Amino acid sequence: MKIAIVYASVHHGNTKKLVDAIADAYGTELIDATKIKEKNLSEYDAIGFASGIYYGKFHQAVLNFASVNLPQEKTVFLICTHGGSAAFGSIEAILKNKRCSITDRFSCKGYDTFGPFRLIGGIAKGHPDDKDIKSVLDFYDGIIKKMQV
Template identity: 50%
Template sequence: MKVAIAYYSRHHGNTKKLLDAIKEMGNVKLIDVVECNKEDLSEYEIVGFASGIYFGKFSEKVMEFARNNLPEKKKVFLINTYGIKVSNYTKDMEKVIEKKGCKLLGTYGCRGFDTFGPLKLIGGIAKGHPNENDIKGVIEFFRRIIEK
């Protein structure tokens, strides 16, 4: 099964750590949306989008990539990392997916080391995340996605 995952992972590379763990599980192409803004996703059976959470939502670069490149009627999943869980961080991405008539297979989110803004003054939060349990969680999540 061919899977593509478009992602944005900067600052501490939290999201990329999760993607590196699942990349080993099959035919997975990782697409860094900073380096690539156009990609033909029609040949992939499942498309994932992954991002750290910035100002309460997915990176704008990932959302723009999805708006411009996601074909209609695809199976889609979402992965995100966040410092503190306070709301539904995926709602804007879900709107993009819905507008394309795609089916959302699931969402995985976990904590990630965060030193944004004032958090830098206190040394950040969620140090050590994603940890081993977070990585096991994303591997199990991805296994369920590709078995659906």
């Protein structure tokens, strides 16, 4: 089974902590959408999209990558880190357009110092933490098991 995760992690490395843990444990290929703009994804059995939440949306680099590179009717899973709340709508709109099936979604808090949060030293300090890492690995294990059925 061939799986890749397309991600963007630009401020505090919150999302990168999660996808690195998955890559280390499972050997999953990571694609940094802030550096790689085009890639043929047709050979993958499943594709994950992972991002911090920026103004209530996935990072624009991930959205652009999905719009340009994601083939029709792929199996997809989603991961996000956030200071406030999870927001999958921006990426889900692209996936719906491409008739992709979303197997599952994962979200956890991530350290956030945007805007007024900077004045108080940020929110969700220390996240993602070890518990979040374990949770994302359990989530990913569940994705793999679903695909093997």
